[in-house]
Amino acid sequence: MSTQSLGRDVIRFSLLGLGALVLVYAPLLFDPLVRHDDFPALLGTKEMAYIKALDEGRWLNYWWQFRPYFWPAPVSFVLYLIASAVFAASTALIVFGRDAPGWYRGYFTLFVVLSIPTFLISFWFNTLLPGAWVIALFALAVVFLPHRIALALMLIAVPLSFMAYTTYPFLLLTLLLLSHKAPQTYKSMVTTLLVFFVSLVLAVVSVYSLNYLYHGVFGIPIAEWRAPTEAKTLDDLIVNLGKLKRFLMMTVRQFGGGTAGTGAVLLLFFVGAWVCLFRWQRFTAIAVLAAALAGLAPLFAKSLMSGVLVPVRAYGWIWILIGFTFTTATLHMAKTPGRWASVARITIMYVLLIKLILFGRATYLQIPEWQKTTRDLAASIPEGTSAIHIYGEFLGLNGARSAGIQFSRGLQLRLAYLTGAEVFICHKQPEDCEKETPPFDPMDWTHVPVVESRGEVSFLLLPPPPVGP
Incomplete structure (x- = not known):
């Protein structure tokens, strides 16, 4: 596959994703909503970012506020949306290559760029702009570079993305685990996981060291406003388990656009599609499971021990796994005659339509x-x-x-x-x-x-x- 043809595909699907974003955010393009804790990155006030560098390890976001030029919010918003479109298009090309029909790659681009976590986090675009471009440029590198070089780049990209947003590294892991260029062997999967966790350890040690150098604290202390409840006894652990259970129920509701039933149906579809994928492409199904558990296990363990819950907007890689499983199962069904392929196509289009309605209601009516x-x-x-x-x-x-x-x-x-x-x-x-x-x-x-x-x-x-x- 030539670099030139890959470049054309990146541009074509990026424009598709950007067009969808422009449609969704049209009423806000010239005056985007800025959350209260995103204003410091817009206005260049460094105090809050300095505190978040300690409490959350967001050092890249702090350094971003030392840039020499500040511009109006719409400029940052458009740059952020472009990064999101490039990431989504690159993700579609990474996981499907050019073997899949263009319709499926286009659909997956839209599924990623219109993900619920991506929408929820998009109103912190001033702060997250450098991090968004870190993951977009990494995705572009995975598209054009050999798998081994992309794997080595995690040693740089994971620490940088971790310093922008704690769960960004899981997006990078997902790209490499599902990459069509990666060897389809369990040895390769284990190698990818090992390199990722080494990179993640490097990220954590880097943040701890910066916090010690600038704040005198070797670690990432939990901010008081998060109301942590450290698990020192079994009773504390049971309390935190109850908080995690309530949070998971809320997550299902948010994944369903505010309706628990819709969220539960979506997850049931995902489980069904994953079971089918396990029967048809076992290695791919296990890669999906590995990417999910690699991120969920440490996050849930942290929640149980501290009582601090990770918001739905942080689970972008899970939404990518859901969309990939849906699309791959539908693509497999399309190769065999029967009505199930049509049912699968209608189902995945229905999920996309629900998201468009949900986002449009917020950006056209509420905000x-x-x-x-x-x-x-x-x-x-x-x-x-x-x-x-x-x-x-x-x-x-x-x-x-x-x-x-x-x-x-x-x-x-x-x-x-x-x-x-x-x-x-x-x-x-x-x-x-x-x-x-x-x-x-x-x-x-x-x-x-x-x-x-x-x-x-x-x-x-x-x-x-x-x-x-």
């Missing part, structure tokens, strides 16, 4: 209301304002709940980004607001935001949150 509300607020702030004092709760603003805004910092940093002013939430920062008396009673009731200004200071009174059904 834009918050974006418009905060843009309107920013537009009502007079030019020349250097400080904004906010009175009231952010949940009283239209769209706050539907966009999943968790903390007042989401409003505070959003207005700081849009206006360039320093923003204070007065009930949380009373010492910063006490020097100025607002031109209204902070306890007044209003059904719309009230903005009044005095000199270079603007005062914002928010409506109370809605109460009742």
Whole structure:
């Protein structure tokens, strides 16, 4: 297979994936939603990233904030979406090569680029932009380079990706375990796993060493806000087991687009497809199982011992395994006459359609209301304002709940980004607001935001949150 033809395939499927992303995120392309703890990477404030480097080992994300140029959020968002499309297209070519019909490779590209974990994590795009390109460039390397060289690259890519997001390395392992260029032998599978775990140990030791050098702590301490419950006794372990059980039930519901029944059906389809794959292509089925367990075992063990659960957005490699199993089983059925091939094709297309509806509902209906509300607020702030004092709760603003805004910092940093002013939430920062008396009673009731200004200071009174059904 020539490099030129591979390059054309990468471009063709990347454009397919990017087209799907543009369709899904169209209302947000020019004003993407930025989560409260993603603003530091957008605005270049390093304090939070420095803390996360200690608590979560995110050193690549911290170094990213020392870049010489900062640009608007839409630029980072588009760059992030391009990286996601390149990764998805490369993944399809890695696992299927050019032997599979283009329809299946295109479908798998869409399945990966529109994965539920990928969608959930996409609103931290400013912070994760360097990590997204690390895994995208690694995927490109696997497409074009011999398997042995790609395997050696894990020694570099795994530590870098680990310093961006803890579970990114499992994406890299999945690519090499399922690669059509890898020898179809158990010796090769074991070698890949050994190189991966050596790379992972190197990543952990590197982070521990950096934490010791800069923070005086050899390790990754768990942040208090995660509410850890260390398992010191059997009772503690049982409590953590209950937390893990509830989390798994929530994961099934999220995989089903918010419905536990749909999630359970999806997992049943996956189990059925894996059993069929085990009968038809046993080595491939075991590779899928190895990739799943290599990631799930340490994560679940960590959850049981610490009581800290890994969010659904971290399980991107599991979604790739689900899609690969579906697509491979369907591809095998297509080679034999009968109605099962048609049923399988309809099933996998149904899964893709459900995701499009789910994501479209969020990006077209739920999130834009918050974006418009905060843009309107920013537009009502007079030019020349250097400080904004906010009175009231952010949940009283239209769209706050539907966009999943968790903390007042989401409003505070959003207005700081849009206006360039320093923003204070007065009930949380009373010492910063006490020097100025607002031109209204902070306890007044209003059904719309009230903005009044005095000199270079603007005062914002928010409506109370809605109460009742």
